[in-house]
Amino acid sequence: MVELDCRDQPCPRPIIELAKALPSVEVGGLLAVVARDPAARHDVPAWCRLREQEYVGEELADDGVPRYVVRRLS
């Protein structure tokens, strides 16, 4: 799984990094973004809806920072 460290990046940088990294993942593969930005909790699922990708869910990274997981569908 490709993981993007956006821990200290402000909104909307985690979403920009997610969009830029998507082509590096195979269709069907997982992509995760780790972000403290409270907007990411809402914006990763909204981005998935807008870009027609699958939002898999929220987990915690080892240091307790939220990690949002996406599956590339197209």
Next chain:
Amino acid sequence: MSSTPEVYLDSASAQRLHPAARETLLAALDRGYADPRRLHGAGRDARLLLDNARAVVAECLGARPDEIGFTGSGTDAVHRGLLGLTAATGRDGIVHSAVEHSSVLHAVQWRGSPAHASVPVDAAGRIDPAAVIEAAKGPGVGAVAVQAANQEVGTLQPVDELDLPGGVPLFVDAAAAIGHVALPDRWDALAGSAHKWGGPPGVGVLAVRRPTRWTTPFPGDDGLDQPGFPNVPAALAAAAALQAVIGERVEVAARQFAQVARIRSAAAELPDTEVVGDPDARLPHLVTFSCLYVGGDEIVTALAARGFGIASGSACTASTLEPSHVLAAMGALTHGNVRVSLTPDTTDDEVEAFCAALADSVHDIRERAGV
């Protein structure tokens, strides 16, 4: 600094003082300074003005004068109104929509209750009346709070469909709606804020229908007016503005509805931009949209540099650093958010210039971000 004056597109935060309110305020400052509870001539003058203000507001809201109270702000009217209902029912639980104004949510949080329930909204920001009615049947529910229209996305709520169980009063926050749309008929208590309809700041209105049980939740007697020395000139000016705005409403709203439709379509034409809120059942003057990969602070700044003053619900523009709970509840994108609210004198030319400035701003920001 730009030499051309800013085009102000944030009337949902505050309207300019209506000319009718300015004249009334100046006259009332001279005539309405005394304590309206005193029986001397100056006191009786102030009492007359306050009674007049109450009668005008009552007529505008479809209420009786003795059902109207004046408070120090819309927020205070919400707190007094909603908590006064639960104080009277003796049940602290409040059922509310997930997209209520923060003043309603703060009132709910003030007294914790296992019976509190937040009812979700659909993607347009609208509640399901059946879900609200069902939640209102819960034990311990002392009041239901549903707004007339949403302050951030403009969606009208189906308040008149809320056939609540007996003994559960309905509180309607009408602050975003008053002066812009016909108000719902169904409410037991209703709150508004004068600076949102062109009255002076520092005046809230609380209306409580007479058969409704309501008791003050704060120190003071059980009158609807906020305790303390009344601001008679401001109340009268607020009433004058409301009367004027309601008189002009149909004509102004028709023009604004079309202008907002133009902005909605221009925003929807931008790549990766989502226009949120109901396209039809909405406030006439307000539109919100979110642009992917754009910072809320960046778009506010970029539009300000091009001469347009707008609001944003994005986290980076909020004092809390939390994104808008309204956008979050709707599942909408919270970053890159722009809220435009027109004034009664916004021109079609200004709307066209805004649409062009918006397209340029979004393009420039995305180019800098490399997306």
